[in-house]
Amino acid sequence: MRPFELADAIAVEVYRATGGFPRAELFGLTWQMRRAAVAVAANIVEGCARQSLKDYIQFLDWAFGSLRELGYFIILAHRLEFLRQDQAARLNDRYEQCARTLTGLIRSLRANASSPQALSPRPQA
Numbered sequence: 562m563r564p565f566e567l568a569d570a571i572a573v574e575v576y577r578a579t580g581g582f583p584r585a586e587l588f589g590l591t592w593q594m595r596r597a598a599v600a601v602a603a604n605i606v607e608g609c610a611r612q613s614l615k616d617y618i619q620f621l622d623w624a625f626g627s628l629r630e631l632g633y634f635i636i637l638a639h640r641l642e643f644l645r646q647d648q649a650a651r652l653n654d655r656y657e658q659c660a661r662t663l664t665g666l667i668r669s670l671r672a673n674a675s676s677p678q679a680l681s682p683r684p685q686a
Contacts, residue, residue: 564666565609567659568602568624574655575631582643590643594634600627601659614674621667628663632656 562570575598579591601624608620635656639649 562658562662564621564624564659564663565602565605567655567662568598568605568628571631571652571655571659572598572602574652578644578648578652579638582638586643590634590638590641594631594638597627597631597634600624601631605663614670618667618670618674621663621670625660625663625667628656628660632660 572595575594579594582591604620604624604627608617608624611617611620632653635644635649635652638644639646644652
């Protein structure tokens with residue numbers, strides 16, 4: 562799967578998983594997890610719309626930062642017993658897959674950023 566597809570899948574999964582969180586967490590961990598998950602996908606999409614490779618990479622970096630934030634929230638939600646073991650494991654698996662793919666894309670783009678082909682149109686995420 563491509564980075565956006567993975568980010569989109571984790572966002573949907575986070576929305577489903579946080580639906581069972583305590584009502585008192587609606588503006589706490591529920592909101593934080595949803596915001597971070599959506600930010601991953603949204604930053605990838607926004608980066609694709611940028612005209613320069615440098616800007617694209619910057620948005621991918623922001624997406625990765627939001628993903629790392631989400632990774633912590635998954636651990637915290639499990640420790641607070643808001644997520645069952647199977648939910649946390651599924652989210653963590655999606656997180657790891659998304660992190661590997663996004664890291665690979667960022668590294669690849671950075672490696673090619675100084676080449677003459679960097680001025681060519683870039684592929685979609």
